[in-house]
Amino acid sequence: MRNEIAFYLVAAFTVAFAIAAMTLRDLVHCALCAAGAFAGLAMLYLQLDAEFVGFAQLLVYVGAIAVLILFAVLLTRGDEVRPGRAAPARSWWMGAGAAALVLAAIAAPILLSPSLEGGAPGAASAPVRRIGEELMTRYVLPLELVGVLLTGALLGAVVIAMREEPRTEDKAGGIPPRFTPTPGNPANPR
Amino acid sequence: MSAPLTHYLILSALLFCIGFAGAVGRRSAILVLIGIELMLNAANLNFIAFWRYGPHPEALTGVMFVLFSIAIAAAEAAVGLALVIATYRQRRTTRMDQLDTLKG
Numbered sequence: 001m002r003n004e005i006a007f008y009l010v011a012a013f014t015v016a017f018a019i020a021a022m023t024l025r026d027l028v029h030c031a032l033c034a035a036g037a038f039a040g041l042a043m044l045y046l047q048l049d050a051e052f053v054g055f056a057q058l059l060v061y062v063g064a065i066a067v068l069i070l071f072a073v074l075l076t077r078g079d080e081v082r083p084g085r086a087a088p089a090r091s092w093w094m095g096a097g098a099a100a101l102v103l104a105a106i107a108a109p110i111l112l113s114p115s116l117e118g119g120a121p122g123a124a125s126a127p128v129r130r131i132g133e134e135l136m137t138r139y140v141l142p143l144e145l146v147g148v149l150l151t152g153a154l155l156g157a158v159v160i161a162m163r164e165e166p167r168t169e170d171k172a173g174g175i176p177p178r179f180t181p182t183p184g185n186p187a188n189p190r
Numbered sequence: 191m192s193a194p195l196t197h198y199l200i201l202s203a204l205l206f207c208i209g210f211a212g213a214v215g216r217r218s219a220i221l222v223l224i225g226i227e228l229m230l231n232a233a234n235l236n237f238i239a240f241w242r243y244g245p246h247p248e249a250l251t252g253v254m255f256v257l258f259s260i261a262i263a264a265a266e267a268a269v270g271l272a273l274v275i276a277t278y279r280q281r282r283t284t285r286m287d288q289l290d291t292l293k294g
Binding site for chain 1: 218274
């Protein structure tokens with residue numbers, strides 16, 4: 001019973017933060033509420049006896065991704081919704097309607113399925129030692145691939161977000177102009 | 191006794207739909223990314239719930255899947271936010287309805 005009450009409390013916490021993250025006006029508030037929703041999910045993982053995943057979620061999502069989102073929000077300041085506009089946009093209502101349809105489509109099978117009924121969980125645990133052993137034996141190739149992916153993503157993110165320098169060839173006029181100029185255009189020396 | 195499996199699945203569906211509504215309905219590119227992250231997290235919750243209530247929790251399959259999924263989500267968020275910042279630098283906006291250069 002006690003666990004159940006804890007589940008409903010954490011579930012309400014998570015859903016409330018998620019709704020706030022998607023509906024609030026100020027992007028900074030949205031980012032902070034998203035961090036709260038991620039923390040709620042980490043608590044749910046802890047309740048489900050997946051301690052390592054819970055702490056990984058806390059470290060990666062609340063620690064890294066939320067901060068990354070906050071930085072992105074602060075770096076792209078200045079194009080917020082003007083405070084005068086009160087009515088939500090039409091696309092918001094369309095999105096909410098589509099989401100309600102999706103929710104009905106997912107929830108109906110869950111509630112109607114007989115195979116999901118009951119099913120008290122047995123004693124299960126994911127000790128960190130077992131996870132480490134599995135990662136080093138059975139899942140070693142995916143682990144290496146994830147390492148490569150993370151390195152590539154890091155380099156890619158830096159390259160994409162890097163400030164573009166003006167190209168030297170353009171300044172020197174070394175490359176031909178992209179469009180054929182009009183005959184009377186004196187800007188083109190050739 | 192903890193809550194039954196269906197409650198976890200319903201919670202996951204709720205989170206997925208909240209993220210979906212945000213990703214489809216909001217105008218800011220950063221909020222769309224947050225919505226996508228929420229959808230991904232809802233899927234992760236499903237994996238953990240099915241692992242915990244499944245017949246073979248000792249196999250650790252759900253846990254492993256979620257660990258890799260979290261790592262890939264981190265990469266996705268980094269590249270996505272870098273794209274948002276690059277777009278902002280070029281166009282001075284992150285609003286999706288103003289990024290319509292490719293619109294026919």
